[in-house]
Amino acid sequence: MFSAMGTVEIFLIAMGVIFTLPYLIWRVGNTDYFAPLVVVQIITGILLGPGILGRAYPEYYSFVFNAQVIQALNGIAWWAVMIFVMIAGIELDLKKAWEHRRESTITASLALGTPLLFGCVAALGMLGYAGWQGPGARDWQFVLGVGMACAVTALPILILLMEKLEILREPIGQRILRYASLDDIAIWGVLALILLDWERVGRQAGFLAVFGVATPAFRRLMVWLEERDRWYVSLVWLAVCSLAADWAGLHFMVGAFLAGAVMDASWFDQARLDMLRHNVLMVIMPVFFLSTGLRTDWSVGGPAVFLAAAVLLAASVAGKLAGTHIAGRFLGWERGEASIIGWLLQTKALIMIIFVNILLDKGVITNDTFTALLLMAVGSTMLTVPVVYPKLRRVAALVWKAS
Template sequence: MHMATTEIFLIAMLIIFSLPYLIWRVGQTDYYAPLVVVQIITGILLGPGILGRAYPEYYQFVFNPQVVQSLNGIAWWAVMIFVMIAGIELDLKKAWEHRRESSITAGLALGVPLVFGSIAALGLLGYAGWMGPKAQSWQFVLGVGMACAVTALPILILLMEKLEILRQPIGQRILRYASLDDIAIWGVLAVILLDWERMGRQLGFLLLFGVATILYRRLMQGLQERDRWYVAFIWLAACAFAADWAGLHYMVGAFLAGAVMDADWFNQQRMDFLRANVLMAVMPVFFLSTGLRTNWALGGSAVFLVAAVMLFASVAGKLTGIHIAGKILNWGPGEASIIGWLLQTKALIMIIFVNILLDKQIITSETFTALLLMAIGSTMLTVPVVYPKLQRVAQLIFKTS
């Protein structure tokens, strides 16, 4: 029976929204795997390496090139909005007020796992199939190392809400550390993506962006909030286009678009509502399209082994860095462990980061798959490890400013 592309697209959307929800709700996985994680895992299961291999005809029917292209368009816009919101919510004023503590902690939280991950990436250089065809060795090593160092700020917020510490002093401290690392992540990405052939374009983009930001901020300060939301989306599209045209990738533009906006321009409840609805209504499409990019060509055992090595580098590096910070800053018992485990959460931002590396052919789809598995493992560990630790030291932590 012949079906129109629209009908097949709607079948794909039905699968995307129903299957993860049923697994999450019926399986009651929320403690170990929040809905976001289940959606990512389902995307991998629906990808070419699993569903495509088991049922190739069905896979090619549902996820044909026309449908995949339509899904990708939704995913691009969804993730741009999500990254813009992450940029808006960066609280640099608070970080500046506590600059010594924040800079020491954020620096060690990012730097140590970056070193651990880069060492692991250096080991992969000796084997074919992991470094992308357009990458130089330093780009691959730095990219994989940074993937191990990333903290997923938006997912971190959701997990801390679940643990009921977001508004507590320790939760606000963790947000400061994660916000500084978020800026560093996008800065390193811009360095990795530097294109000497497009250097003129990239410099031109940065100069134009600086001037446009001054004018944009003046405009936004004079608008009512309802107009600010609409103008923000226009600004997002313009910044993403300009960054992509310059060779920096549209996601860098999306982050910059949000980073130059002030959070107090917008009602916090509406911001939370928008983020929650983007996560619910359109981000599942991004998770699916991410899963469709997984590849097991080098063998499942090799991919899982590399994922395990990267997970160890990520977790061990983050915990080591945070414990060093705790000793320097004289934190109380148990604080470093809780903060370290929360900051090692990967999920969305790391997946966005490695999607960009894959787009630019700095990593292969096999490396992408290993890093995706690492992100899932990292995020699934967070709540089960942190919750009992919080129960043991709750009274001490909540009294700490």
């Protein structure tokens, strides 16, 4: 029976597994408090990867996730994550950050720089052992890439978690969004530096020059268009920018972020933009989580992968908390405020997973390092709500404290 199935049928089996299994675990297990559906989808992707399902049932794994099916899934995953990254760029609110530039700059710099430093120290330790640094990386690229992975804040997931905690539209939530927005820009800037290809530096400079010239014209066009047309034109802009960035050697997701970053959220109805983000997360992003899980394999590193993940998680959380506590002392925050902000900003999940996917694609890290970083991202995100919720209840007045 199985041998008679074609690629389309096997693809649909894979899609059924992708959408059914995480939902059942999330709903039946009632995991929402410590593991929202998006986290369950990521974990399920890991379980379905070669490191677990592939090792336990190699025949079933190779049947469902054969080369043709994986190729089809990857195409969906690429488009899904491009849309998601573009939305993250659109949601950057640099005007608010500029209005509160002293506080925002100090906090964002410390909240990014401290875990970056801690992560770089951990990466330097990893350099002493074989199997962590990718074949296409110099030492500084590996160290900076792993360090930045420890410093990343997942802005879209942060928004979802603050919605769950009912603080997104409150003063403290808006402050945290400002800090995360500035860090988001730095993250993509550092990624562009890591990916800088001296053999194609002319292409990369050309891309940035053309992008700089095209952006004002694109912005004038978007202002002139009606909103219903802006949605379609933004997708064309996304495809063009992503193609150009990938051709230049900067990776298509760098282009996707730039495509969104030069758009204003005010061009779109906020409710529709929120709905688009939620729908992308529900309809096509689970395919990205599965395709990410299919890349996890700790058969080479074994237990060392879990040890590395624990060290990286400690560096990430400790660095983020240390940075926000230093900022809190400098800016005179109230007791408990720095801890809440630090724990929320250490949320990793999607953006870090996207970040390390790029590092893996470019040969900066190995599959073992990728798996360790993925486990770290899942752990950091699962810690957020259980730690922050009781802190918010104890210091409820902070929710209403204006910046």
